[in-house]
Amino acid sequence: LEELMIRYEKMSDAGQLAAGIAHEIRNPLTSLKGFLQLLQAGVKGRDEYYKIMLEEIEKMEKITTELLFVSKPLTDHLKMEPVTEMIRDVVTLMSTQAKIKGIDISHIAEEEDASFIYCDRSQVKQVLLNLIKNSIEAMEEPGRIVVKTIKNTEEICIQVTDEGAGVPDELIHKLGEPFFTTKKGGTGLGLMITKKILERHNGKLSVKRNEEKGSTFMISFPTQEGI
Numbered sequence: 281l282e283e284l285m286i287r288y289e290k291m292s293d294a295g296q297l298a299a300g301i302a303h304e305i306r307n308p309l310t311s312l313k314g315f316l317q318l319l320q321a322g323v324k325g326r327d328e329y330y331k332i333m334l335e336e337i338e339k340m341e342k343i344t345t346e347l348l349f350v351s352k353p354l355t356d357h358l359k360m361e362p363v364t365e366m367i368r369d370v371v372t373l374m375s376t377q378a379k380i381k382g383i384d385i386s387h388i389a390e391e392e393d394a395s396f397i398y399c400d401r402s403q404v405k406q407v408l409l410n411l412i413k414n415s416i417e418a419m420e421e422p423g424r425i426v427v428k429t430i431k432n433t434e435e436i437c438i439q440v441t442d443e444g445a446g447v448p449d450e451l452i453h454k455l456g457e458p459f460f461t462t463k464k465g466g467t468g469l470g471l472m473i474t475k476k477i478l479e480r481h482n483g484k485l486s487v488k489r490n491e492e493k494g495s496t497f498m499i500s501f502p503t504q505e506g507i
């Protein structure tokens with residue numbers, strides 16, 4: 281099984297990110313301007329135009345909301361937080377959305393343990409949410425998502441395994457690049473934010489292809505208070 285570490289370089293390049301943001305916001309703006317001009321000229325088929333305009337506005341809204349999250353500084357909320365509880369919170373939050381697609385999310389802990397991570401709770405939950413959300417979105421058919429915790433002396437590893445479409449080999453190096461998305465209506469910011477949060481926690485992110493189908497995204501955190 282091939283395991284690929286997701287690249288860390290580039291993400292701190294503020295210039296590149298700014299260019300990306302400008303690009304991602306300008307496209308919907310240009311399209312809004314065009315549609316407004318058409319409406320002003322009194323074209324027919326207004327309902328379709330309104331629908332597209334609303335989609336463009338929603339896209340900009342999503343991008344700015346997600347970017348605000350990245351710009352939040354690492355807070356002083358660093359504490360020893362229970363891993364199982366954080367996972368349970370997010371699984372509960374996402375299970376309704378999953379059920380609608382016939383997807384069952386379960387959590388398996390290697391041992392019934394009380395592992396803790398020295399972290400900002402809301403940020404780690406955001407990471408788990410981003411990964412589980414991607415797994416749900418990657419699955420076209422009903423199936424299972426398994427969240428598994430593995431602990432060894434140096435690190436605590438959390439794996440999110442899905443039965444989705446998987447990531448094509450040629451796209452793996454693009455994961456976590458700002459604005460890289462293959463989804464209609466995607467922002468391509470989820471994994472970038474995930475990497476940023478993990479970097480702040482001395483954590484790691486990697487992905488591997490499952491033998492059967494789908495992929496497994498893995499995150500790991502150091503066990504001691506080593507931040």
Ligand code: ADP
Nearest residue numbers: 414415418446461462463466467468469470471
């Ligand atoms: P978004 O979800 O808005 O597209 P992300 O940064 O979360 O942005 O993900 C970027 C891309 O990585 C996705 O568009 C998808 O192509 C790919 N991806 C992420 N997670 C998975 C997954 N679990 N299975 C398949 N592809 C994935």
Ligand code: MG
Nearest residue numbers: 410414470471
């Ligand atoms: Mg996503």
